[in-house]
Amino acid sequence: MAHDDRRLRVLRAIVQDYVSTNDPVGSKALAARYDLGVSPATIRNDMAVLEEEGYITQPHTSAGRVPTDKGYRFFVDRLSAIKPLSAAERKAIEKFLDGAVDLHDVLGRSVRLLAQLTRQVAVVQYPTLARSAVRHLELVPLSTSRLLMVLITDTGRVEQRVVEVPVDTEADTVAELRTLLNAAFTGAKLAEASDKVGDLVDASAPHLRPLVAAVSATLLETLVEPSEDRLVIGGTANLAQGSALDFPGTFRPLLEALEEQVVVLRLMAEVGPSTVTVSIGEENEHEALTAASFVSVGYGSGDQALGGLGVVGPTRMDYAGNIAAVRAVARYVGHLLAES
Amino acid sequence: MAHDDRRLRVLRAIVQDYVSTNDPVGSKALAARYDLGVSPATIRNDMAVLEEEGYITQPHTSAGRVPTDKGYRFFVDRLSAIKPLSAAERKAIEKFLDGAVDLHDVLGRSVRLLAQLTRQVAVVQYPTLARSAVRHLELVPLSTSRLLMVLITDTGRVEQRVVEVPVDTEADTVAELRTLLNAAFTGAKLAEASDKVGDLVDASAPHLRPLVAAVSATLLETLVEPSEDRLVIGGTANLAQGSALDFPGTFRPLLEALEEQVVVLRLMAEVGPSTVTVSIGEENEHEALTAASFVSVGYGSGDQALGGLGVVGPTRMDYAGNIAAVRAVARYVGHLLAES
DNA sequence: GCTGGCACTCGGTCCACGCGAGTGCCAGGC
DNA sequence: GCCTGGCACTCGCGTGGACCGAGTGCCAGC
Numbered sequence: 076m077a078h079d080d081r082r083l084r085v086l087r088a089i090v091q092d093y094v095s096t097n098d099p100v101g102s103k104a105l106a107a108r109y110d111l112g113v114s115p116a117t118i119r120n121d122m123a124v125l126e127e128e129g130y131i132t133q134p135h136t137s138a139g140r141v142p143t144d145k146g147y148r149f150f151v152d153r154l155s156a157i158k159p160l161s162a163a164e165r166k167a168i169e170k171f172l173d174g175a176v177d178l179h180d181v182l183g184r185s186v187r188l189l190a191q192l193t194r195q196v197a198v199v200q201y202p203t204l205a206r207s208a209v210r211h212l213e214l215v216p217l218s219t220s221r222l223l224m225v226l227i228t229d230t231g232r233v234e235q236r237v238v239e240v241p242v243d244t245e246a247d248t249v250a251e252l253r254t255l256l257n258a259a260f261t262g263a264k265l266a267e268a269s270d271k272v273g274d275l276v277d278a279s280a281p282h283l284r285p286l287v288a289a290v291s292a293t294l295l296e297t298l299v300e301p302s303e304d305r306l307v308i309g310g311t312a313n314l315a316q317g318s319a320l321d322f323p324g325t326f327r328p329l330l331e332a333l334e335e336q337v338v339v340l341r342l343m344a345e346v347g348p349s350t351v352t353v354s355i356g357e358e359n360e361h362e363a364l365t366a367a368s369f370v371s372v373g374y375g376s377g378d379q380a381l382g383g384l385g386v387v388g389p390t391r392m393d394y395a396g397n398i399a400a401v402r403a404v405a406r407y408v409g410h411l412l413a414e415s
Numbered sequence: 416m417a418h419d420d421r422r423l424r425v426l427r428a429i430v431q432d433y434v435s436t437n438d439p440v441g442s443k444a445l446a447a448r449y450d451l452g453v454s455p456a457t458i459r460n461d462m463a464v465l466e467e468e469g470y471i472t473q474p475h476t477s478a479g480r481v482p483t484d485k486g487y488r489f490f491v492d493r494l495s496a497i498k499p500l501s502a503a504e505r506k507a508i509e510k511f512l513d514g515a516v517d518l519h520d521v522l523g524r525s526v527r528l529l530a531q532l533t534r535q536v537a538v539v540q541y542p543t544l545a546r547s548a549v550r551h552l553e554l555v556p557l558s559t560s561r562l563l564m565v566l567i568t569d570t571g572r573v574e575q576r577v578v579e580v581p582v583d584t585e586a587d588t589v590a591e592l593r594t595l596l597n598a599a600f601t602g603a604k605l606a607e608a609s610d611k612v613g614d615l616v617d618a619s620a621p622h623l624r625p626l627v628a629a630v631s632a633t634l635l636e637t638l639v640e641p642s643e644d645r646l647v648i649g650g651t652a653n654l655a656q657g658s659a660l661d662f663p664g665t666f667r668p669l670l671e672a673l674e675e676q677v678v679v680l681r682l683m684a685e686v687g688p689s690t691v692t693v694s695i696g697e698e699n700e701h702e703a704l705t706a707a708s709f710v711s712v713g714y715g716s717g718d719q720a721l722g723g724l725g726v727v728g729p730t731r732m733d734y735a736g737n738i739a740a741v742r743a744v745a746r747y748v749g750h751l752l753a754e755s
Numbered sequence: 756g757c758t759g760g761c762a763c764t765c766g767g768t769c770c771a772c773g774c775g776a777g778t779g780c781c782a783g784g785c
Numbered sequence: 786g787c788c789t790g791g792c793a794c795t796c797g798c799g800t801g802g803a804c805c806g807a808g809t810g811c812c813a814g815c
Contacts, residue, residue, distance in 0.1 A: 114788070225565065528793095
């Protein structure tokens with residue numbers, strides 16, 4: 076019906092106005108700023124309905140209305156058009172990310188870029204090891220009983236571990252071992268590595284067997300360690316901006332949760348590539364995030380995301396813009412990692 | 416003289432009281448809480464002198480006194496005894512840092528530990544490449560004209576760069592090259608590497624020469640890049656605590672400066688090992704840090720620091736405790752890196 | 756040279772008040 | 786039947802004045 080339609084336009088206008096002004100928005104201001112074609116009184120009636128349905132609320136009796144989490148949710152799902160990035164923004168992305176020298180650099184630039192584009196806190200996850208493939212496995216003797224294992228993935232991640240080997244080992248043996256392991260693992264997805272280990276140990280020459288077993292064990296350990304997933308965070312200064320307004324009393328916990336990484340990583344675990352996920356306010360289980368929204372998406376060229384990236388900010392954020400920015404940066408990062 | 420002596424005790428008491436309460440401290444409170452053996456009136460006289468000399472100041476006419484930067488400086492240089500860490504703290508350090516699995520892990524744990532011990536923002540610098548020695552140099556062929564160079568240092572840092580090689584290169588040649596470069600560089604300090612490059616190119620077989628030159632050039636580039644120095648930051652949530660009080664209006668710039676890293680790295684560049692450097696408030700050149708103090712020290716076993724670590728907080732901080740914590744953590748990190 | 760007393764200053768808090776934005780409701784008009 | 790203008794009401798916020806108390810500087814006396 077026409078009425079419903081107008082009511083939604085009112086809701087959209089409220090969200091947009093509140094996001095840009097941070098002031099509870101009244102019927103009069105709404106009528107003045109948005110060409111809704113009706114008088115404030117009519118808008119008031121619509122607002123009363125919207126409030127009853129839980130999309131907006133009044134902070135005080137005599138104040139304007141503010142969107143609720145439910146209101147933002149509806150806005151994101153139904154009302155916000157995808158906002159294409161400006162040419163300048165596209166150019167900025169390219170400029171910013173080109174010339175990155177290694178993975179760390181790519182992710183560092185991405186997080187700064189994303190923070191700058193959205194004016195929110197940006198988070199970028201390192202490519203998950205399990206979904207990366209082995210590019211090279213290097214062994215450096217530290218002593219006769221200790222090897223340094225260096226794993227290099229196709230996404231450019233480098234992990235190193237010290238392996239205590241059960242028997243004294245000479246340089247030639249290490250070289251043999253290196254050749255053997257690289258032949259077995261190079262090009263293989265790390266998630267599949269565990270399947271190969273058993274056969275590999277059995278098939279290898281007796282004098283190498285304990286070594287293969289030790290190194291393989293260490294390799295598999297890297298996949299389950301908590302450090303497996305790493306996070307780069309940037310733009311926390313953006314949070315400080317209106318922290319007192321947007322996060323009354325929850326600013327510190329929020330910063331702590333971000334530093335903790337675990338919370339964000341859990342949220343990130345669910346993201347798929349190319350589908351932007353938005354979780355709003357109370358939808359977030361972690362208490363410190365109940366006043367925040369999280370916009371995230373996976374990056375990576377395949378059908379399975381290599382990792383995730385996103386932004387965290389107050390529920391009062393520019394969802395359309397942030398979704399566009401997050402998606403665009405993810406696409407570029409995916410390309411960069413695919414070609415390196 | 417006896418008077419001077421008492422006056423300094425008054426200054427010390429003012430600093431200690433202000434640091435712990437965050438309230439301007441008056442003569443009466445001082446007499447009550449610190450056993451100075453004289454009446455408030457006498458203390459008032461001393462305070463008047465201290466104020467005239469610039470060590471303390473009054474925020475308002477009818478308020479207590481607050482130490483100035485000069486007052487803190489004097490306190491740090493002359494009045495604060497070194498505060499030994501408690502047994503529990505020592506144990507916590509050991510527990511926290513043991514079990515670190517690689518360099519990234521060591522530094523990550525250090526920064527969290529330091530933030531926790533001091534309740535300030537902690538910063539830890541990666542070991543400078545120039546002062547590290549080569550443990551291993553690995554070359555992985557990406558295509559016939561591109562090599563991935565992986566540099567592993569004795570401190571556990573790993574750097575990777577893609578090298579575009581001028582001529583098509585086969586696996587055997589890469590192996591030769593790898594052997595040659597490792598023979599030349601392994602064990603050498605990277606700062607000295609630039610000296611070796613010329614001779615190495617001249618001495619190598621003609622077919623390897625362009626390759627040696629290309630890889631060496633990339634190697635030297637890593638030493639001058641801005642990414643050469645990296646920083647881990649933790650505990651920013653601690654800053655948020657009383658940000659409005661301690662950093663009125665400068666909170667956001669401060670966070671920005673920390674994220675920028677450059678500012679901190681510059682401060683860190685001057686630190687020596689085992690000598691803790693403290694720079695207080697206005698002593699810091701960067702504007703965002705003029706309300707903050709920075710306590711830092713180098714870590715590393717030799718006479719030259721491998722890198723620096725420290726804490727940033729309000730000038731109103733527990734200098735004695737923070738100096739002790741920073742020093743202790745630096746010592747542990749130095750040990751850990753030496754033995755790995 | 757230290758001490759107790761005293762007058763003075765002045766920032767912070769509390770409270771009363773008025774303003775204005777915003778609302779809900781109602782009667783009238785298209 | 787829905788929209789509109791009018792109107793009475795609510796209530797948060799900012800303002801201004803009074804009060805309180807912590808703290809000071811100075812001075813006379815021990």
